[in-house]
Amino acid sequence: MSATTVTPGKKLGSIQEYEVGPGTYMRNNYIYSSTVGDIYIIKDVNKKLPCISVVKDKEQSAIPEVDSIVTGKIIRVNPKMATLAIMVVGNKPCKDDFQGIIRVQDVRSTEKDKVQIYRSFRPGDIVRARVISLGDRHSYYLTTAENELGVIFAQSISGETMIPISWQQMICPKTKVMEYRKCAKPN
Amino acid sequence: MSETTEFQPYAILPGETISLDKYKNDKDVIKIGPGLLHEKQQVTAIKAGTLKNHNNQKWWIDSSQRRYVPSLNEHVIGKIIAKTQDYFRVDIGSAHSALLSTLAFEGATKRNKPNLEIGALVYARVSLANKDMEPELECISATTGKANGFGELKDGFLIKCSLGLCRSLLNPNTPILTALGEHFAFETAVGMNGRVWINTPDISNTILLSNAIKNSEFLSAKEIKQMVKELVKQSEDDMEL
Amino acid sequence: MPGETIRADKRTSSQIRPISSVLSSLNRADGSASFSFGNSSVLCSVYGPQEVKIKDELLDRATIDVNITPQIGIGSTTEKNMERIVREAFSDVIISSLHPRTSISITVQITQDDGSIISTIINAVSLALIDAGIPLHSTLLSVTCAILNGEIILDPTNEEMKDASSIHVFAFSNTSNDIVSSESTGVFTEEEYFKCSDICKLAVSSVLKFVHTAIERKLQKEQKN
Amino acid sequence: MAEVSNKDSFVLDANTFAKLHPKEFYRKFLTNNIRPDGRLLKKFRKTSINLNSIKSAEGSCVLKMGKTSVVCGIKAEVAEPRVDDPRKGYIVPNVELSPICSSLFKPGPPGELAQSISERIDKLFKQCKIIDLDKLCISEKNAVWVLYVDVICISYDGNIFDAALFSIISALKNLKLPEVTFIEEEGKVEASEEKTISLELLSTPLSATYVVFDKKYILADPNEEEENLSSTSLTFIYNEQHKLCGISKLGGIPLSKELIQDCTESAIERTDNLRQLLDSTMKNL
């Protein structure tokens, strides 16, 4: 049993003592814990008060927030946009897939209007993108207009894993057939 | 085009393998067309029909079905089902409705766009067809960029029939169209997606022609000539009434 | 085989009832066929590849859905179980990767049920798929057999199935002689099961010959000119 | 064009790789004959049962098979028998796959899987004599027992048919029906509090299920992920005299006779283990 494990609703201290961190909340100038987990007090040099947070060990499913990097599989493509099933948020896989859309003007930063969607994505490709807004009822809005974002895994027609050779081309090692994709820069 | 030989036995069922190695002479490559699948060094049939080949190089299964699967550069007749700012949605009888960009017309520019009403018929060429995408159409020919026949089909009458019949109508030496041509003046457009458009000044002729075309599917050349003669006689009696 | 028992309807134990089938009997469906073993007859129609509802859409292949309506009334759990058997049997036969994000819907109406109805349905669906020109890896055909007081009888009627000790439905394809789909109920031993599967394989090859001639006759009618 | 080394340019950690490429993830394990959850290919998951824990039901069994857990409860009520067989009682098996056990199932009426399993269990009761329905007769033509056998799935992790069948058989085996007398004039049935009679089963059929992954690996007792990844499933139902009560091969890939035969020994062994487990749990009840 680690030092102090707390359950939701436990009074941790007053707002004069600590800064509110993740897993805690403030109500009539007292700080309470909002999840079950261990208390971590991190001294932050440029802030005068230490920041208190409660961390739950069993990672629960994350949900996409604005600016978080998500990874997913393309499920549908049409000239206006590509639809993506978000399977991983950051590096935590989520239990149920969320739906995201990459609009044709968010595919890349250069020559936005000359983008042909089927030269950028194909159904079945694994794509890494960034959330730009919470979007509408069904899906989040995503963008791949950065070098590290785009297709990280694609299969050629013959079913081989293709290797990116430039930011917009991939090659199938077996049949040497070249296909167009908006590839992500390998890290 | 040299005649196509029919390969015995007569009918092929899906799953039957076809041995082509005795036709494979060393230099040229055997091409396999629709209805056949090349898997693990053997060719199997995936549709039922008769095996046809074109001087032993191109092999395919000739089968007739009713559902159209778009493929590149085929001429189709579609009906406009929706209009948006920069493209029309066209129903061509395939799984997904096709997209016809407003700029894909001869002489169309951002400002003067063709105005087609919803429900209008259009004769177009398939410009993009792959299984992952919705098919796209163009009303300009691939080579000349001119319309040459593409664009809206005004009035006339549209009939739906099987793909096999449409393919045979496009084949010049099928008797039906030439036989009818001798007696009636009519204008027609045949789409590979099982749709035929017929236009004559006189409505009764149009109906007569469309029935003739539909019945001609299972008739031999002789029976077609006989049928056309009767139709001509019958239409002359109506004239006298 | 001498001394073979003759059944109620004068058939020997390894004799199938007369088969009859009509192709493209419906003009609005993309493909349709009716098939019957004696009085068990079924009408099947196929629509597709066509638009699919967003919630059933699969990104890399076509969604196959099967709908069976019984002779009288609306489908109950028995029909739902048959739908699952038929859909799973055809899941690998249909090359669904050629038409991703579409739906192939198979509708079956049981016009008369007099025994071995699942086999009749599988054969009717195969013929309807062929008629619709849906790409198929192979032609799947099926025959039912039952063990009635110790003896294996082919293509049992409802009466025979009632007092049979076990009923076996087998489906084979024309590309491999392994069992594609099999559904056996009742009490039986392993040897009986494999004996039944061999007998059914023989019967299926004779059904395959019938289907072959049926398709050939239809093609000859079409290739007149 | 520069030849690029084909090292996987994107290093993904284990569980992201499992989420994005489930099939390759499994192949990497199966090539050396082990499964991601540590079991050998032919190994069944640990099974435990807990009998008669629900007092409101006449017979009940809570079953855990790995992460799949189901609760089977039997309620006995009285009804008039059918006209054509006045001595026969009813047995009404139903499997509920409610949204509580997995996100696969939506609220509303039972889906195809639940209906097909209920149908297969109902057919099993009809075709192989598990209970003698005449024993359920209270008084001919006026009152018979109706056994409502309801299986509620608590946590769905694949192979729900084996779990449901085993929980039904164990619940039936220690069913406690109250002793009843039929009162002529009021046409009612009166149950006495204390004395209960139990029902002896003519045969105890139990099942073992396998799935075929990638046409060559046969996995016993698949969990939910293995069920999704493989297209062919094979279920054997054996009774206590090692006679088959049902074989069901669903799905596309054709299976040769040898493959089927090599599953039957392990199926017989599995169903015998389950019977021993049931008897030992009943002994130290």
Add this chain to the structure above:
Amino acid sequence: MALISPSEKDFITKGIEADMRNDGRSRIAYRDFTIETGIVSQASGSCRLRLSKTDVLIGVKVEIGDIISNTTSDNNNEQEQDIVNNQNESDKGRIVCSVECSPSASRDFEGKGANDINNELSQIMNRVLNGPQGGIDLKSLCIIPGAQCWIIYVDVLVLDYDGNLLDTIFLATRAALQNTRIPKTEIQDIGNGQLEFDISDDIEDAEKIKGWEDVPVTVSLNKIGQKYIVDATAMEELCTDTKIIIAVNRNGEICAMQKSLYGSLNPSLLTEMIRTAKDIGKVLIKNLDTTLEHEQVMASRANNKKFGFFI
């Protein structure tokens, strides 16, 4: 849900904190109401009640039904089935209420939203009126124990809505039950233990429902900010985060209590609410009875002709 702008909400909340409401009422003051009873001829009893703009019409129909009706009786609505299920004695009648909000009353009653609200209101009415706390002597409704009994169907139609719907419904129901007449029944014993009954259909000797005076009325207390108000208007209801419904009968006993909406409240405020509800409830019942008597007197003076419906 109808929407309210944050500034409006803030204005109302501040007002209530300072014990001032838009229409000048104090926090525990009720709007006055007008009643007309006996206005629907076919019903056994009826009443229309308007609490300023909230307008409700109640029709009470008394019918004969069988007591244990777990067989599929013809109008097998679910509500009735539930009342039968949890009423296990076999010598009691029952009361079946159903509320119908007509979409003309307010935008919230359109489409799916309507039947959620209808279900909730009917459920509360059924729970309060059936059982000893409902005040009505259910045993008196029984004709032949174990077989036939009187069933009182209370049908509520909401014509217009300006907040505090439930209190209006209960006031109107109590008035309608007071106005209801049950035809007289004679029971003959036709030998071999079978009982027979017939109903005399002249109006004179139809009696009142026994125990209608003990029927409770509800007081809805809406917590806004840290204070609570009674008889909230539609606008005030939009600023409420917690609503407590307390049913009180004429001698101040609590017959039912239920919280709704999304907020929470501390126990001391809850106990204060219960005490205020008790007093307000008693006062409310008293002046409901005085208005009914007053209407009786007015009606007898104008020799029983009732007019003025829909003015």
Add this chain to the structure above:
Amino acid sequence: MDKRRINGPEISVKPIEKKSTQPKNNKDDGIRKNNRSVDNIRPIFIKPNVIKKANGSAYYEAENIKIICGVYGPRSSKRSMVSDEGTIYCEFKFAPFSCNKRCGYIRNAQEREYSLIIQQAFLPAIRLNLYPKSSIDIYVTVLENDGTTACLAAAITCISIALTDAGIQMYDLVAAASATCIKGNICLDPDASEENDTNSKFMLSYMPSLKQVTHVLCTGKMEAEQSIEAIGICIDACNSIKTVMDHCLINSH
């Protein structure tokens, strides 16, 4: 005739209990038949994380009450309205074999009402502003029912554990207690037989450390002061239940 399930006979009835000849030994010295003390709550056992596919789940057992609850979410909500705050959806169901009289498969009015009550009890406790556009789906199945109001209170306690197990941020755990009035005394945690005898039911759900009542439900005739006394008793019960919940969460953490 439900076409989607296996159907038994049209009507089936429970056999009537023969009035057992020898009288039950109800020497009623104590107020309650099963001589539990007035403020006795049946011993509670809670075990989190029992459903693999659920984000969070919990199993609750108190002698003859057995409840299983699964929490799915936060996940994209199919329900129409877009809101910058998360929503809660709850489905409460009695298993067919859970009550004395067999319950049907389709949720009846009482189960729909309990689902609504649970939703209203948890709305003040969950930090919904952290889960915009998502919905938290709570599914409760009662496996064995010994007192319907006690089951409702047990379900609320069990859901708090499941929500925390799912990692959903909450202002405070929600504990709930039920009570009834027997011979003028307020008795806690009534079982089925006690509930049938009296018609009064009382249920209160409470956030112990924020000291806020999130839901109260009461039927049956009670003096005003008595209901206030009942509220006090239930709040003390909720505080003691909270200690059990804390203990269970910290152990399984």
